[in-house]
Amino acid sequence: MIRDLWYKNAVIYNLSLSTFMDANGDGVGDFQGLLRRLDYLHGLGVTCLWLGPFQTSPMKDDGYDVADYYTVDPRYGTLGDFVEFTHACEQRGIRVIIDLVINHTSDQHPWFKEARSDPDSKYRDWYVWSDRKPENADQGMVFPGVQKSTWTYDREAKAWYFHRFYKFQPDLNTAHPEVHAELLKIMGFWIQLGVAGFRMDAVPFIIAEKGADVTKPKEQFGMLRSFREFVQWRRGDAMLLAEANILPEDDLHYFGSDGDRCHMMFNFQVNQHLFYALATADTAPLAKALEVTKPRPATAQWGTFLRNHDELDLGRLTEEQRQAVFAAFGPDKSMQLYDRGIRRRLAPMLNADRRRIELAYSLMFTLPGTPVIRYGDEIGMGDDLSLPERNCARTPMQWSDEPHGGFTKSDEPETPAISGGVFGYERINAAIQRRDPQSLLNWTERIIRMRKECPEIGWGDFQILKTGRPEVLALRYDWRNNGVVVLHNLSDKPCEIVLDVDGHGEGCRLVNLLSEDHSEPDAKGRHHLVMEAYGYRWFRVGGLDYLLRRTESDGKPGEEVQATSSRTGASSSSRS
Numbered sequence: 001m002i003r004d005l006w007y008k009n010a011v012i013y014n015l016s017l018s019t020f021m022d023a024n025g026d027g028v029g030d031f032q033g034l035l036r037r038l039d040y041l042h043g044l045g046v047t048c049l050w051l052g053p054f055q056t057s058p059m060k061d062d063g064y065d066v067a068d069y070y071t072v073d074p075r076y077g078t079l080g081d082f083v084e085f086t087h088a089c090e091q092r093g094i095r096v097i098i099d100l101v102i103n104h105t106s107d108q109h110p111w112f113k114e115a116r117s118d119p120d121s122k123y124r125d126w127y128v129w130s131d132r133k134p135e136n137a138d139q140g141m142v143f144p145g146v147q148k149s150t151w152t153y154d155r156e157a158k159a160w161y162f163h164r165f166y167k168f169q170p171d172l173n174t175a176h177p178e179v180h181a182e183l184l185k186i187m188g189f190w191i192q193l194g195v196a197g198f199r200m201d202a203v204p205f206i207i208a209e210k211g212a213d214v215t216k217p218k219e220q221f222g223m224l225r226s227f228r229e230f231v232q233w234r235r236g237d238a239m240l241l242a243e244a245n246i247l248p249e250d251d252l253h254y255f256g257s258d259g260d261r262c263h264m265m266f267n268f269q270v271n272q273h274l275f276y277a278l279a280t281a282d283t284a285p286l287a288k289a290l291e292v293t294k295p296r297p298a299t300a301q302w303g304t305f306l307r308n309h310d311e312l313d314l315g316r317l318t319e320e321q322r323q324a325v326f327a328a329f330g331p332d333k334s335m336q337l338y339d340r341g342i343r344r345r346l347a348p349m350l351n352a353d354r355r356r357i358e359l360a361y362s363l364m365f366t367l368p369g370t371p372v373i374r375y376g377d378e379i380g381m382g383d384d385l386s387l388p389e390r391n392c393a394r395t396p397m398q399w400s401d402e403p404h405g406g407f408t409k410s411d412e413p414e415t416p417a418i419s420g421g422v423f424g425y426e427r428i429n430a431a432i433q434r435r436d437p438q439s440l441l442n443w444t445e446r447i448i449r450m451r452k453e454c455p456e457i458g459w460g461d462f463q464i465l466k467t468g469r470p471e472v473l474a475l476r477y478d479w480r481n482n483g484v485v486v487l488h489n490l491s492d493k494p495c496e497i498v499l500d501v502d503g504h505g506e507g508c509r510l511v512n513l514l515s516e517d518h519s520e521p522d523a524k525g526r527h528h529l530v531m532e533a534y535g536y537r538w539f540r541v542g543g544l545d546y547l548l549r550r551t552e553s554d555g556k557p558g559e560e561v562q563a564t565s566s567r568t569g570a571s572s573s574s575r576s
């Protein structure tokens with residue numbers, strides 16, 4: 001079967017249908033609207049779109065409460081519109097991945113309605129029940145402070161049901177063979193309609209053992225293998241991107257040590273330490289997070305990101321580190337959420353300081369993995385803290401300075417666009433920025449182009465170079481006799497560093513990829529570089545001479561997998 005590891009070097013853009021573009025003027029975004037904006041996304045340079053859930057849903061959790069897996073919610077259009085959309089993406093060389101929310105359904109899903117009303121229904125066992133209140137009912141809530149328990153009594157069923165998330169999201173009994181078969185059918189359905197993969201919601205909970213008597217749930221990793229096998233049978237280049245905020249020691253269980261489970265995972269470990277580094281200018285914990293998440297199978301890839309549609313979860317930091325990030329980026333209680341995170345968008349967290357925004361994005365685009373950006377961040381959109389929970393960062397895309405930011409012609413958008421002040425659509429919008437060569441939008445487009453011209457980052461292996469300064473992170477990537485060195489100064493002060501890019505003073509020219517400011521080595525082969533406050537540099541290592549001196553054999557076409565030696569001895573055994 002033909003297999004393509006496109007996700008190793010993609011640029012993924014995440015959006016929610018409801019707030020991206022409204023074409024029919026009903027105040028809610030839709031597929032027709034998104035279709036009209038595809039050329040904007042293509043021009044930006046994104047190669048893959050990740051759509052948040054758009055299936056029929058009561059929308060009590062922004063669509064993460066699905067009531068029918070095989071339909072498009074009528075607010076967004078029809079299945080016909082969806083296929084038009086995937087076709088239009090294909091024409092532009094953009095792949096589409098969609099959220100797959102299968103840990104739970106909505107309590108309005110016909111399966112749950114039947115399960116609760118009829119104990120003899122086949123759907124009863126599709127959910128997780130208990131006759132008595134489980135002892136751990138008030139433990140393991142994902143949304144502490146908002147969600148009261150993980151088990152709720154259902155009067156109709158006269159039993160308790162399990163829900164890892166809100167009580168209107170009953171957990172599916174994912175270990176049940178019929179449920180498993182249905183989940184594969186759902187994946188097959190959407191693949192047939194043109195999707196190239198899934199952002200799998202809540203993976204650790206999908207595979208956890210569930211039940212009233214389960215105190216230490218074991219993970220059923222075999223499920224991940226069967227999901228992967230199935231999607232690849234249906235489409236050779238299909239990809240699973242797991243949302244799994246796990247500890248590094250579990251990474252290989254989720255990727256599969258033979259690369260036979262998830263193709264990709266979001267790197268939450270690096271994400272949280274990256275924000276700590278931005279907050280304190282101490283890059284040591286970030287460097288450690290990069291090292292501990294380095295081992296992965298050759299075909300696997302990390303998704304690197306700054307902000308997403310949820311809160312910035314800081315739960316993996318130490319208490320002291322977390323407090324430092326709160327103090328820097330979310331000092332007010334109203335900015336914090338679920339006792340563990342910050343609910344703001346990136347630009348307000350960084351006080352709309354262009355230097356810091358560029359630094360953060362430059363860093364994100366050059367960390368090991370595939371970058372995932374969130375709609376609106378390319379123009380520096382803000383948030384609306386008057387909206388509850390995570391909704392504050394889910395406001396309409398700001399297209400222009402027309403009413404409601406040009407998002408809708410309706411006078412009553414379901415979610416109001418941000419208006420007035422530093423982040424209002426009057427000042428921050430795509431139309432203005434498109435015309436300004438110095439805008440963040442045009443900067444983002446250029447940095448995406450440069451990222452694409454550095455395939456070493458996605459394919460290659462990285463080393464952390466010594467800079468002698470805790471505030472400067474230096475990474476070097478190598479792949480097929482090409483090398484890239486990227487430097488980031490996270491401090492608000494300039495500094496000088498001395499860099500030995502090949503570790504043995506051999507020395508070579510560093511060609512600046514973003515300006516004419518190249519660097520020549522001194523007699524000992526070292527580079528002396530002055531980094532301005534929040535400065536960043538992307539260099540290609542060496543000119544022709546340097547390349548000729550290097551002895552490693554060049555990679556041959558089709559050997560990408562072997563060339564990626566992130567994990568010692570990793571082989572291409574899962575290529576099919």
Ligand code: NOJ
Nearest residue numbers: 061064101165201202310
């Ligand atoms: C994780 C999603 O990212 C989040 O938005 C959602 O509320 C939960 N899973 C439940 O599906």
